[in-house]
Each structure stands twice: as C-alpha cells, then as structure tokens.
Amino acid sequence: MNPRTVGAAILGMALAGPAMAASPIPSTTATTTYHRTEVDGVGIFYREAGPKDAPTIVLLHGFPSSSRGYSTLIPLLATRYHVIAPDFPGFGQSDAPSPAAYSYTFDHLAGTIDALLAQLEITRYTLYLFDYGAPIGYRIMLAHPERLQALIVQNGNAYHAGLGAKWAKIAAFWADPKAHPEVVDAFLSFDATKERHLAGTSHPEVYDPDSWDDEFAHLSRPGQREIQTALLYDYRTNVASYAAWQAWLRHHRPPTLVVWGANDPSFIAAGAKAYRADLPDAEIHLLDAGHFALDEKNDEIAALILAFMAKQFPADPPAKN
Template structure:
C-alpha cells in the first residue's frame, strides 16, 4: 500500500480588485485554515508592491489571514487620471480598503513607505491595531541616513532635484536598493527589482513617484505625533531590521524601544529588503508574535469564507 504524502502547509492565495474612492485597488489575500485566524495587513514599500510579500504569504498564509494591497501608483492598482499622490492620500485609500473588507482588528506589517501609511491608519483608528511588525519602517529622526536626509530635502524648485529623483527610478537605481548592504547577494532573486522596474516604467508611474518623493517631508513632520501614539497606545511590537539599509539606519530600529520598551528587536546583517534574504529567520518570528499577541477568539469582522469583492 502506497503511503500518503506528508501534507505541506503552503497557503492558497486569491488575487482581487476592490474599488475605493475611484481607485481600483489590487490585493492578495491568503485563505487560512481557520476562518477566525489572526489578520496581518502587509503594507509594502518603495519601489515595490504587494508582490514583495509573495513568499511570506506562502509561508504563513495557511495559519494566518495575510492581506497585501498595492497602493495607488504601485503594482496592479489603477488610479484615475489626476489622482493626487501624497502620503495622506495613500493612507486614505488604504483606510477605505480596510473598511471595504470589514476589518475591525488586525496587526500591521509596516515596511518603508508602509510605516507612514500604516501609522496614519493607526492614528485614525487605534482601536483596530492589534500589533505592529516593523521592518525597516522608519519613524525617528536618528533613523535617517545622510543619503536619506539629502534625498528628502529635495524641493521642486531646487535645480536638478527632479532629475535626482528620476535617476533613482531607473533599473540600476532599483537594483541598487535591493543589493546595497547585502553581504550575500546570491540570496537575492532578480525577479524583485525587475518586476518593480516593470511597474515603474508604466505610463505615469514615475510622475507619481516624483510627487511622493517631494511629499516625503510630510512624514518627518509627523514623527513626534507617531511617537506619542506609540507611547500612549503601546501596541505589541516586533521589530526586524536589515542593518545594511542605505536609507534607514539601525539607530532607527533601536529608537522604537524608547517608546515601546517591551518591543522585541531583531537585527539582521542584510539590506533594505530584509525579507528577500532572511525570510527563514523572520517568518517564524512573525508567527510566534501573532500567536502570542492575538487573543483567542478576538473579533476581526468579515472572516474569510471564500467569497469577496472581485
């Protein structure tokens, strides 16, 4: 008699669009084994999109409900002509997306641009935030490298400023964001930066990124508010950080401990896209964090039952 194969817990993932305020938001959502599984909202960074979480969703999506949207100006999401690309607007659309899905309680994975988007959501609806997974998502002045400060200081009226931004949106610039600070570049799949560049080269996408680059200073203006929010609400937090990040330094990771002294901090010898090289180390940390911080039977609203917006 032939023995049955050993089950392998690989997630089943659906790919859908959802209309929010005229924006056709694309998202990936795993189907967990339990309809009441903990929910983790995955907020991607620049210049990427929800595809950066594909391997994490495969690894954890059978145990947890992982939901990864693309922001306007990124990935497969389609924004109308004339959409204003600011971080406030990205947060508006993400907030509407969360409401359309009926999520009332979830943890957030905030990476890079995901930090200013996610912390805006947290300010608006602190009751919804069950915890934070922070991966190279900065909220502190000391977390900005000199290169990051120089980039953020660019203004539309500064000669050569727009060219400096657009130079970062080329294939060498995109690839460099993945490779800088990574001791073992053979661990990096080239699909990440080539797919990012495909989306960056779509009509209008680089214009959107220029608008967001000039608006990034609005995030620094809110750092004090976000730090106050962290001190006031003290969400459970897991901090994972690539210390070779050319933009966001190790000091920014450690700074979270001032406001969240009970947070769990893990530093990795890698660059900005830490999941690309350290998924085997980071995924178990996330699973353990969700298991420890999610109360049994905690309501999330609208549990996944196989149907949803198309």
C-alpha cells in the same frame, strides 16, 4: 482483506504521521488568492490567504515594490493567520490614475487603504509596516487606534535617527524641487532600483534579478515619473509627523515586533533601536540584511513573526474581524 486489518492499517498510518499516509489531504488555507475591487473610484488589487476567522495581518509594501514582495512570506503566515496584502494606488496591479485625477499624497494613500479594509469588513488587525507602508500604516493607526492589535515593523522608519545619508539630498529636493531634478532622476534610475535590493547584503546570490527588473519596468511606464515625484515630495510630511507618531506609540504601547535589515543604507539600524525609547517592551531584532530584508531572511522573519503572534494570541482562537 479483513475490515479489522484495514482499520489497523489506517490507524497505523495516522499514528506514524503524514509521511506514512497514502493520500494526505493538502491544506488550502495558505493558498494565496488574487482580487480586485473598486475603492473610491480606484481599482485596488490585493492578495489574500489564510482562514478568514483567524486574526488578520495586513502587509503594507514599500517603494517601488508591491504586494508581490510578500509572495514568499504570505504562505508561511497564512497557515495560522488571515493575511491581506494590498497594492497602493500607483503600484503593482492597482490602478495608477494620473496625478490630475488622484492626489498622490501619503494622506490619500492611507485613506484609500483604510477604506479598503473597511470595505472588506476588517476592523481588527496587526499591521506589518515596511518602507512606504510605514507612513501609510501610521496614519491608519492614528485614525483608528482601537483597531490595532499588534504592530510589526520591518525597515519602516519613524525617527530622524533612522534616516541615512541619502536623505540630505532628498531634503534639498523638498526645499526646491525644480532646482534638483537630478534627485528624481537618481531615485527612479535602474541602478538605484537594483541597489535598493543588493546594498548591504553579503549574499547577492539569494536575490532574484527579476525583482529589480520588474520594478524598473514599472517605474518606466508612462505617468510613473509624475506619480513617484509627487510621493517623493510629499514624503517630507512623514518626517514632519515623526514626533506625533512617537507620541502615539508612547501613549498606546501596542505589542510591537521590530525586524530590521541592519545594513540598510536608507533606513539605518539606528531607526530600529530608536523604537526602544517609546516602546520599551518591543522585541527588536537586527538582521544581517539590507533594506529588502525579506529577500534573504524570509524564513527567519516568518519565524519571528509567528513566535510574536503566538504571544498575542496564545490559544490561536478563531477571531471574527
């Protein structure tokens, strides 16, 4: 074939777009990789994807899940951003030392994750806070306000108004833990593990049963009852910290996106709306979903995040961490 003909054919395929290309080169930046490292003597597992010279988004998971809960979100964000999603000590693939060897408090979890970010030389980031990830993230933010570039909150509570009815029973456990073992029994039960996903949804068919089966299997491992009981008891320190977190938000005014499963019975929709008092410029979106909103609103939440991040980094320039 005449070289000019070959060249014209190649140019035609390029102009026609990727659907016409014979062998398009796939992008690898959104491919998730899996890592373990030791932080303060504890093995920490984390997922990573995206270009390392792009702005970083740190995804902080909730109870009783792990970074696996972000497995469908990560590839959608990693086409443009560097994404890190760690497992907290006691969760997922990270080590779960006994409470005698590791103090399971939110202060300690936050310190470990903060040390992980420092070890990875990630010193500028957007934090995504969900459930237990919220009190961990707030502690990191208060310790290093200069490192936070933007904030994304998904059913991550910081207001008394956001606490659903079940928290009255948990408050009784805080007041006298030995008198209320039934609270821990219910908290760690299979029914509660399943209900955390399905409560508030009108589309149960989009929820993967493996999610709660795997979470309950994890909670049933030796030592997990002691670990999770310690964290449930320590959660009272988060509620006591709400006023300090709110004051921090009012003072620093980080660019903030709130995406909230509005049918969550644990962290109710009022908790999303309450952010407006301290962050009047925040984007707040109430979604028709429950606590694990990503289970059924993954694409919608990803689109909201990408639009929000584009406003923070309009030219999307490479940014060294």
